[in-house]
Structures are given as structure tokens and as C-alpha cells.
Amino acid sequence: MQFHTMTFGCQMNVHDAAWLDRALVARGHARHPVLLGPGEELSPQVLAGADCVILHTCSVREKPEQKVYSLLGRLAAYFRANPRAFCAVGGCVAQQVGPELWRRFPFVRLVFGGDSLPEAPEALERLLAHPRLRISLLDFSESWRPREDHLEAAPPSPQAFVTIMVGCDNWCSYCIVPSVRGPQRSRPFADILDECRRLVDAGAREITLLGQNVNAYGLDLGPGASSFAELLRAVARLPGLVRLRFTTSHPKDLDEAVIAAFGEESTLAPMLHLPVQSGSDRVLEAMGRRYTVAHYHKLIDALRAARPDMAFSTDFIVGFPGETEADFQETLDLIRQVRYASAFSFCYTDRPGTKASAMLEKIDPAQSLDRLARLQALQQEISESRLETFVGHTVEVLLEGPARRQDTAGLVLTGRDAWNRVVNVHDPEGLIRARQDRSFSGMMVPVRIDAALKHSLAGKAAGATW
Numbered sequence: 001m002q003f004h005t006m007t008f009g010c011q012m013n014v015h016d017a018a019w020l021d022r023a024l025v026a027r028g029h030a031r032h033p034v035l036l037g038p039g040e041e042l043s044p045q046v047l048a049g050a051d052c053v054i055l056h057t058c059s060v061r062e063k064p065e066q067k068v069y070s071l072l073g074r075l076a077a078y079f080r081a082n083p084r085a086f087c088a089v090g091g092c093v094a095q096q097v098g099p100e101l102w103r104r105f106p107f108v109r110l111v112f113g114g115d116s117l118p119e120a121p122e123a124l125e126r127l128l129a130h131p132r133l134r135i136s137l138l139d140f141s142e143s144w145r146p147r148e149d150h151l152e153a154a155p156p157s158p159q160a161f162v163t164i165m166v167g168c169d170n171w172c173s174y175c176i177v178p179s180v181r182g183p184q185r186s187r188p189f190a191d192i193l194d195e196c197r198r199l200v201d202a203g204a205r206e207i208t209l210l211g212q213n214v215n216a217y218g219l220d221l222g223p224g225a226s227s228f229a230e231l232l233r234a235v236a237r238l239p240g241l242v243r244l245r246f247t248t249s250h251p252k253d254l255d256e257a258v259i260a261a262f263g264e265e266s267t268l269a270p271m272l273h274l275p276v277q278s279g280s281d282r283v284l285e286a287m288g289r290r291y292t293v294a295h296y297h298k299l300i301d302a303l304r305a306a307r308p309d310m311a312f313s314t315d316f317i318v319g320f321p322g323e324t325e326a327d328f329q330e331t332l333d334l335i336r337q338v339r340y341a342s343a344f345s346f347c348y349t350d351r352p353g354t355k356a357s358a359m360l361e362k363i364d365p366a367q368s369l370d371r372l373a374r375l376q377a378l379q380q381e382i383s384e385s386r387l388e389t390f391v392g393h394t395v396e397v398l399l400e401g402p403a404r405r406q407d408t409a410g411l412v413l414t415g416r417d418a419w420n421r422v423v424n425v426h427d428p429e430g431l432i433r434a435r436q437d438r439s440f441s442g443m444m445v446p447v448r449i450d451a452a453l454k455h456s457l458a459g460k461a462a463g464a465t466w
């Protein structure tokens with residue numbers, strides 16, 4: 001079978017999609033050769049030869065959900081012309097909508113939720129063999145479901161992602177994730193450590209631990225289970241690992257032990273994504289976030305005390321039901337005080353079955369958009385001025401490969417620094433090129449920054465690679 005994969009949503013989906021691709025390749029199937037670039041239109045010509053199109057979908061806001069329906073609408077022509085080919089829809093929209101998807105789009109023959117991912121390869125093969133069959137895999141499992149990682153089926157990468165838990169128990173009032181990803185289930189400690197070790201042995205230099213609420217890791221495993229801080233320290237000390245990151249943290253569960261680890265484990269990158277959502281206690285309460293702005297500031301201060309070069313990114317929702325201009329001003333104040341390196345910000349949208357969707361004081365969409373624009377302008381100003389302060393400094397960059405845009409002065413490489421910022425690296429003295437024994441991907445190189453752009457840095461290789 002030749003399959004074409006398209007992925008929407010968070011890193012968990014990206015990671016699930018990569019797993020399914022590897023599992024299918026390991027079973028003898030082939031990835032469709034065409035990868036769509038940004039903005040490229042999906043056309044029947046692009047898909048030519050694909051027996052199966054797999055969508056990994058996201059339902060966190062209205063827009064990504066609508067995107068799935070509009071994509072399925074555009075795919076219809078391909079499946080009309082290739083009636084033996086079919087579509088499989090996985091992830092959060094599949095879990096939310098289920099077989100309704102194949103009633104609307106008859107070429108959809110498999111719907112599967114995140115928990116059923118390990119069963120998807122076999123289900124796809126059954127569908128190939130039985131053209132009249134449809135399969136729905138939407139059950140939640142009781143505990144973490146082990147799955148073979150098939151690392152051998154993909155080229156080794158210097159950056160790796162490891163899932164440490166699935167689901168979420170927080171039920172923030174606006175959020176659909178607990179109902180589409182199920183309750184929190186942590187993966188066994190030894191299993192995680194083993195995968196991390198094997199990834200490092202295969203060439204990974206940076207690992208990101210993944211979960212919707214990683215700070216609550218282990219709480220569902222009963223008394224005696226290791227905590228997130230213990231897991232973090234064990235992974236941080238793996239020989240050969242250069243950088244460790246994790247996402248996502250909930251401020252109510254981020255504890256002193258994790259803060260202390262930032263001060264003591266040098267592999268822990270000094271960059272934390274700590275979603276705050278709002279700077280108003282009134283709104284935070286209505287959101288069911290269970291912390292106050294004062295508590296959030298305390299966490300930021302403690303982290304900065306433990307690790308003075310710490311930087312933060314966050315998520316904001318504007319236009320939450322009942323949010324006043326005064327509440328919104330408090331969010332802007334918080335941004336000015338914390339000075340985030342970057343932020344994802346969204347207009348609130350109703351999600352089916354959530355508490356907030358039943359709240360009556362909905363904000364006019366034009367007003368939400370106006371608030372979003374003001375928030376993003378302020379954040380952009382701060383992000384740019386923070387980047388400026390790095391000009392003249394040297395940072396360690398983990399190279400990913402040649403940059404998309406080259407210039408006349410020679411090869412330009414791209415990578416990321418410890419704060420996860422993209423750094424374009426010039427190599428006028430050939431310090432990197434001298435290392436022809438290795439591929440650029442995975443090299444660490446000190447880079448002297450000479451320019452700050454809107455979202456990235458640029459500089460020159462300034463020393464030996466390692």
C-alpha cells in the first residue's frame with residue numbers, strides 16, 4: 001500500500017502520525033513520495049498513486065475542526081476517480097465525531113482515536129483486503145497502551161519526542177481535550193527511560209517529553225510511583241543527551257522539585273512553556289484553571305531564581321465568556337511583567353460539551369479579534385526586543401541541516417539554541433565544513449549572533465563543533 005499522511009494539531013498528533021508512518025513502513029508499506037509544502041494546494045495529481053490518505057486531526061478550536069471537513073470536501077474528487085483508494089481519519093475530530101464522518105464522506109473507511117493508534121496498522125490492512133468494510137476504533141483504554149516504537153523504520157534524528165502520558169483530568173471549562181483524549185494515563189517509568197536511552201544511542205541529542213499535563217505524571221499510577229521531577233532527573237542524566245525539554249506544564253502542578261531540577265540539571269533547557277491563558281483571576285476561575293495570577297508570578301520568580309537565564313513561552317485565550325476590557329488589560333499587564341519570549345494566542349471558540357460553551361456572556365467576535373491583535377502586537381514588540389539582546393553573544397546551536405534560504409557567501413545552516421529559537425548559521429571560516437566526517441544534522445556549534453530578525457537569530461560559527 002502507498003499511504004499519504006496529513007497532520008493537524010499539537011505535538012502529540014505529530015508524534016502519533018510519525019509512529020503510524022513508521023509502523024506502516026515496518027510492515028512493508030510505502031510513504032507516498034509527495035510532501036506538500038506550505039500553502040501548496042492538494043490536488044488529485046498530487047495524490048496520484050496513493051491507496052490511502054491518513055488524516056491526523058485536531059479539535060481544540062473550531063477552525064482546525066472546520067479545516068478537516070473542508071479538506072475532506074476537496075479530497076472527494078480523488079476518491080471518486082480512484083474508488084479503491086480510501087481515507088482514514090484519526091485523532092481528536094475522529095474521536096469527537098466518530099462514524100458520522102463516513103456518513104458525510106463515504107470514502108472515509110476508518111475512524112480511530114488516539115488510544116486506538118496501535119490497532120490502526122492492522123485495521124488499514126484489513127480495509128485493503130476487504131473493500132466493503134468500514135472500521136471504527138474509538139474506545140479509551142484503561143491504562144497506558146505499550147506500542148513497539150519501530151525506530152529502525154525512520155532515519156535517526158537529533159531531536160526526538162517521547163510520550164510520557166496520554167489524556168488529561170483537568171477539564172478546564174473551555175477545553176475539549178479530556179473528552180477526546182480520555183483520562184490521564186501515565187506510561188511506566190522504566191519504559192520511558194528505555195525509549196529515551198535507545199533514542200540517544202540512535203543519535204538523538206535533544207529529547208522533548210510529551211503529555212497534556214506532564215507535571216501530573218505518575219499521579220494516576222498509585223502510591224509509590226515516581227514523580228515527574230524524578231523522571232526528569234533520570235532522563236536528564238542519560239549519557240550523550242545534550243538537551244531535555246518537556247511540554248505541556250500546568251501551573252497548578254508545577255512543583256518545587258521540578259523548579260529545583262532546573263537549577264541543578266544542566267541538560268534541562270532554560271526554556272519553559274507555561275500556559276497561563278489569562279492575567280485575570282476572575283477569568284482564570286471561570287476557566288477552571290485552579291491557580292491565581294499571584295501564584296503564577298511566584299512560579300516564574302522561583303524558576304528565574306533557580307536558573308537566571310530562564311525564558312518562558314505561553315498560551316493565551318482572549319474573549320473568554322464574560323471577559324471585560326479590565327480583565328484583558330490585566331492580561332496585557334502580565335505580558336509586560338513576565339516578558340515572554342513568545343506566546344500562542346487564540347480567540348475563544350465554543351467546543352461541544354464543554355462548560356464554557358453553556359456560559360451566556362459570549363464576547364462579540366469583532367471585539368475578541370481586536371483584543372487578539374492588541375495582545376499580539378505587544379507580544380511581538382517584546383519578542384523582538386528580547387531577540388535583540390542576544391546580538392553580540394555566543395549561543396550553542398544544535399544544527400538541523402542546510403537552511404532553506406542560502407546566500408552568496410556560502411552554505412548557510414540552520415538549527416536551534418537552548419531557548420528553542422531558530423538560528424541561521426554562516427560558516428565563513430569553514431569550521432563546520434571541516435567536519436566532513438559527519439552530517440551537519442546533530443552537530444553542536446557555538447555561534448556568535450550578529451543579527452536578530454523578526455522570529456529568529458543569525459550569526460557565524462565561532463568555534464569547534466562537537
Ligand code: SAM
Nearest residue numbers: 174175212248275315316317346347348349351
Ligand atoms: N494542556 C495544555 C494546557 O493546559 O495549556 C494545552 C492544551 S490545548 C491542546 C492548547 C491550547 O489551546 C490551550 O493552552 C489553549 O490556549 C487553547 N485552547 C483550548 N481550548 C480552546 C478553546 N475552546 N478556544 C480557544 N483556545 C483554546
Ligand code: SF4
Nearest residue numbers: 168170171172175177
Ligand atoms: Fe485542556 Fe486544561 Fe487539560 Fe490543557 S490542562 S488539555 S487546557 S483541560
Ligand code: F3S
Nearest residue numbers: 009010058059060092
Ligand atoms: Fe492535540 Fe488538538 Fe487533540 S491540540 S490533543 S490534536 S484536540
